[in-house]
Amino acid sequence: MAELPLPAVRPRPGIRGWLRTSSGERTELVGYLFVAPYLLAFLLFMVVPAIGGLYVSLTNWGGLNVPRLIGLANYAEALNSAIFWQTVRNTVYYTILFVPLVTVCGLVAAVFVHQRFPGYTLARAAFYSPYVMAVTVTGLIWLWLLNQNWGVVNYYLGYLHPYFHTFRPPWLIDAEWAMPSIVVATVWWLVGYQMVILLAGLQEIPDELYEAAKIDGGSPLQNFWHITLPLLRPALTFVLVTNVIGSLRVFGQMFLMTSGGPAGATTSVVLLIYQSAFQNFRLGYSAAVSYLLFLGILVVTVLQLRLMRGNQAA
Amino acid sequence: MTSVRVWGHRVTLGQGLFWAAGMVAALLWLVPFLWMISTSLKPEGQILRYPPEWLPREVTLESYQRVLSSQVVRWFWNSFVVATVSTLLTLGLNSAAGYAFARIPFWGREVLFVAVLTTLMMPFEALVIPLFVMFSAAGLANTYAGLILPGLSSAFGVFLFRQFFLGLPRDLEDAARIDGCSRWGVFWRIALPLARPALVALAILHFMGNWNNLFWPLIVTSSDDVKTLPVGMIQFRPGFGADQGWAFGLAMAAATIQAVPPLVVFLFLQRQFMKGIATVGLKG
Numbered sequence: 014m015a016e017l018p019l020p021a022v023r024p025r026p027g028i029r030g031w032l033r034t035s036s037g038e039r040t041e042l043v044g045y046l047f048v049a050p051y052l053l054a055f056l057l058f059m060v061v062p063a064i065g066g067l068y069v070s071l072t073n074w075g076g077l078n079v080p081r082l083i084g085l086a087n088y089a090e091a092l093n094s095a096i097f098w099q100t101v102r103n104t105v106y107y108t109i110l111f112v113p114l115v116t117v118c119g120l121v122a123a124v125f126v127h128q129r130f131p132g133y134t135l136a137r138a139a140f141y142s143p144y145v146m147a148v149t150v151t152g153l154i155w156l157w158l159l160n161q162n163w164g165v166v167n168y169y170l171g172y173l174h175p176y177f178h179t180f181r182p183p184w185l186i187d188a189e190w191a192m193p194s195i196v197v198a199t200v201w202w203l204v205g206y207q208m209v210i211l212l213a214g215l216q217e218i219p220d221e222l223y224e225a226a227k228i229d230g231g232s233p234l235q236n237f238w239h240i241t242l243p244l245l246r247p248a249l250t251f252v253l254v255t256n257v258i259g260s261l262r263v264f265g266q267m268f269l270m271t272s273g274g275p276a277g278a279t280t281s282v283v284l285l286i287y288q289s290a291f292q293n294f295r296l297g298y299s300a301a302v303s304y305l306l307f308l309g310i311l312v313v314t315v316l317q318l319r320l321m322r323g324n325q326a327a
Numbered sequence: 328m329t330s331v332r333v334w335g336h337r338v339t340l341g342q343g344l345f346w347a348a349g350m351v352a353a354l355l356w357l358v359p360f361l362w363m364i365s366t367s368l369k370p371e372g373q374i375l376r377y378p379p380e381w382l383p384r385e386v387t388l389e390s391y392q393r394v395l396s397s398q399v400v401r402w403f404w405n406s407f408v409v410a411t412v413s414t415l416l417t418l419g420l421n422s423a424a425g426y427a428f429a430r431i432p433f434w435g436r437e438v439l440f441v442a443v444l445t446t447l448m449m450p451f452e453a454l455v456i457p458l459f460v461m462f463s464a465a466g467l468a469n470t471y472a473g474l475i476l477p478g479l480s481s482a483f484g485v486f487l488f489r490q491f492f493l494g495l496p497r498d499l500e501d502a503a504r505i506d507g508c509s510r511w512g513v514f515w516r517i518a519l520p521l522a523r524p525a526l527v528a529l530a531i532l533h534f535m536g537n538w539n540n541l542f543w544p545l546i547v548t549s550s551d552d553v554k555t556l557p558v559g560m561i562q563f564r565p566g567f568g569a570d571q572g573w574a575f576g577l578a579m580a581a582a583t584i585q586a587v588p589p590l591v592v593f594l595f596l597q598r599q600f601m602k603g604i605a606t607v608g609l610k611g
Contacts, residue, residue, distance in 0.1 A: 032434035043510045044433030051424035051485060052439070058458065058480035059446050065457030125349040128342075132350055139353035142360045145589035147539045147557040150582040154359050156565060157575065163377040165362070201356065213601045233341065262450055265541040269561060283452050283542070291546060296456050303453040311448050 070300035080297070087301035097302065099277055100285040101309075103192065107281065108260035110196040116252055118200055119207025120245075124237070126208065127215045137212075141205030148202070152269030155198040159184040185271055188278040195266050195279060207252050214248025215241070250321050257317060261310050282306050367391065367580040374576045390580035398551050399581045402559035407588065409474045409544075409555060410537035416475070417484055417533050418526055425488025426514050430500070440489070443482045451477075451543065459546055473547045474555065478537065484529050491525040492518060528603025531592055538589060556585045 032040035070087055074080035091097045126137045143151065158165050161183050170177040184194045218241065226236050242249075264283040267273055273280035273288070280288075282302065290299035362381075366374060367390050369383040394400070427433070428440045458477050459468070467473040500513050508516070519526075541557045548554045563578035 034432045034434055035437060036432070038432035040433045041431050041510065042433070044427045044431035044436065047427030047431060047510075047514070048424045048439065051420040051479075052443075054420060054476070054479035055443060055446075055482070058477045059449070059454065059482075062454040062457035062461065063446070063449060065460070066453050069456055069460075122349075122352075125345065128345075130342075130346045130349070132353075136349060136353035139357040139360075141593060142357060145586040145593065146582065147560070147585055148541050149557045149560040150363075150585060153560065153563055153565075153578050153582065154363060158359060158362075160565075163375060163379075165379050168378055201359070204356075209597075209601065216601070233339075258450075262452060264452075265557075268541070268545075269564065286452055286455070287542075287546075290456055290459075296460075300453075300456050303450070303455070307448075307450055307453045310450055314448060 066300045066303065069297055070304050072297045074296045076294045076296055083297070087298045088305065090298060091302050091305060096277065096280075097285065100280050100282045103277075103279060104261055104263065104281045104283075106192055107196060107263055108257060110193060111199055111260050111263075112253065112256045114196065115200045115204055115207055115256060116249070118204045119211055119252065120249075122204060122208040123211035123215055124241070127212060137208075140208050143202045144205040146202065148265035149269055151198060151202040152266055155194075155201075156185065156270055159194055159198075161186060186275055188275050191271055191275060191279045195270060198270070199263075199266055207256070210252055211245065211248050214245045218244045246321075250318075253321075254314060254317055257313060258310055261306070261313065282309075363579050363582050363586075366576060367583045369576060371576060390576040391584075393577050394580045394584065397577070398554075398559060399556070399577075399584070401552055402554050402556045403584060405471070405474075405553060406538055406555040406557075406585075409471060410534050410588075412471070413475045413478050413537050414530050414533045416479055417481070418530060420479060421484030421529065422488050422519060422522065422526065423514070424485045425490075426492050426518055428485065428489045429492035430497075430518075431510055443485055446480075447482050447486065455543065455546060458543075462547060468547055469549045469553050471553070474544055474553070477543060478533075478540075484533070487529055488522065488525055491522055495521055524599065524603040527596060527599045531596055531600050531603070534592065535589055538585075556581075560585070 028040070028042075034040065069080070071082055071084060072080035073083045073086075122136075122140045126133050126140070130136075146154070159167075161167060161181050164184075166184070167177065167181045170182070182190060184190050222240050222244075223236060226240060231239070262283055263281045264287065267279045267281050267284050268287070271279045273284050283306070286299050286303050286306070289295045289302065365381060365383060368386045368388070369390075370385060370387050371389060373380060373384055424443075428436060454477070462468045462473045462476075467476070495518065500517055503513050503517055504510075539557060540555070544555045544558045545561075548558055551559065560578065560581060563574055563581070565575065
């Protein structure tokens with residue numbers, strides 16, 4: 014930059030000379046105009062509510078009363094509450110089931126579509142198709158598919174084995190089955206999105222590598238293991254990290270399909286936040302739980318990124 | 328491994344099995360989607376028949392007619408306006424800010440950018456209560472402004488655009504500046520047109536995210552004429568009232584209609600989207 018004879022570099026006294034950047038460049042005031050609109054939104058709808066939420070979490074606010082500071086009582090209540098820990102367990106359970114499943118399915122789908130077998134455009138459209146639906150629609154469709162008495166899934170299970178003539182799995186209305194059912198519905202819904210991201214990653218891998226491997230006599234499985242997987246690492250990292258964050262924030266599926274039941278077996282942390290604030294009007298408590306969620310996501314994400322970077326070095 | 332020739336290609340047994348399994352899975356994947364469309368075209372009496380019947384006995388647009396004379400039209404419009412306006416505003420705000428953070432020297436730039444970046448981890452759920460209180464107090468709860476504004480604070484696009492602009496060669500921009508082009512002129516006429524992949528990728532991600540968003544719209548809307556599609560369609564949950572068959576047909580017709588904009592986005596922009604993701608999404 015410095016060697017270019019830009020008009021702005023001519024030394025001139027004024028505010029821009031005083032407000033030098035860390036690298037010694039003169040401030041161009043127009044820069045503030047570029048960032049101002051975004052920073053205004055950032056200040057009003059990020060910084061202010063973030064601080065406000067922290068404050069509310071330290072009060073006994075219920076929406077109508079005058080908020081009174083009660084220290085960390087909301088946090089203490091949450092950490093001593095069986096219901097809170099149940100929602101944490103539910104959310105972690107969901108994440109552990111969902112993330113590996115959707116990543117593997119997305120990877121297999123991406124590799125399959127990438128092969129350009131006959132019919133691959135149909136397959137790509139098919140795997141992507143559920144992603145065009147809103148979470149509400151996904152929920153409605155699976156509520157019907159998984160209905161115990163007149164759902165399609167139970168009907169065709171009857172064809173698979175006569176056992177299912179008498180036993181109809183209760184899916185969403187059973188405490189043990191409900192969460193895996195939600196996970197299956199969500200994998201169906203979101204796998205296309207993972208596929209698209211991973212497919213973009215696959216297309217970045219140069220064909221020459223596979224041709225070289227062919228000469229060396231590598232089998233398709235070896236190629237996948239030694240070429241595809243290592244080179245796909247950035248895309249896989251992206252998919253894993255965003256899915257873990259997304260799973261820890263899961264809400265819509267439970268809200269629509271089970272309302273968190275049966276017996277709280279599918280109440281996620283965010284559903285608890287929603288219920289405490291907008292059904293029980295315990296705003297302070299809800300804000301405290303939301304900050305605990307923030308903390309949890311922060312810790313998990315930092316750990317995850319560190320772990321993946323560690324693997325890369327090894 | 329043994330192999331046979333199919334259409335002039337050597338195909339091994341493993342590949343053949345992989346292909347067969349993949350195609351079966353793809354068809355299974357499509358089933359709920361096709362069921363949705365099929366149900367939306369069935370006559371009222373057939374909809375909740377058991378055992379299930381896959382095809383409409385006679386194709387009828389009854390459910391669609393009901394949808395088009397119901398609140399669903401309003402919800403669709405609301406979703407469309409909110410997603411479109413929000414996407415355009417986000418593109419404008421984020422590209423300008425991202426450009427300045429990448430190119431224009433000003434005092435405090437690094438500190439500001441780091442401050443913005445640290446909020447990438449902030450879950451929206453932690454902001455929801457104060458946001459709801461603020462918007463209620465300002466009289467903006469249950470309005471389009473209330474639906475749109477909070478989404479504008481996301482740091483993701485700023486980060487994405489900064490990365491993208493940093494990756495562009497400076498020569499062209501420097502040359503234009505020597506020719507007397509202003510910062511704004513360089514941004515608008517040179518940098519932004521080059522940022523097309525980033526613009527498309529962010530536009531798709533943001534539009535889809537907004538179109539499908541449930542959490543905030545559920546909280547901030549209260550009346551039927553402001554609700555978005557995902558919120559409104561909660562009313563189609565089964566189990567309310569005796570007219571279940573009718574409600575499910577209506578729901579599936581509404582669901583089919585709500586799937587149209589994302590489908591259009593996928594069909595027309597998927598190539599650019601893939602390019603955009605490849606250039607911006609994976610390098611972060």
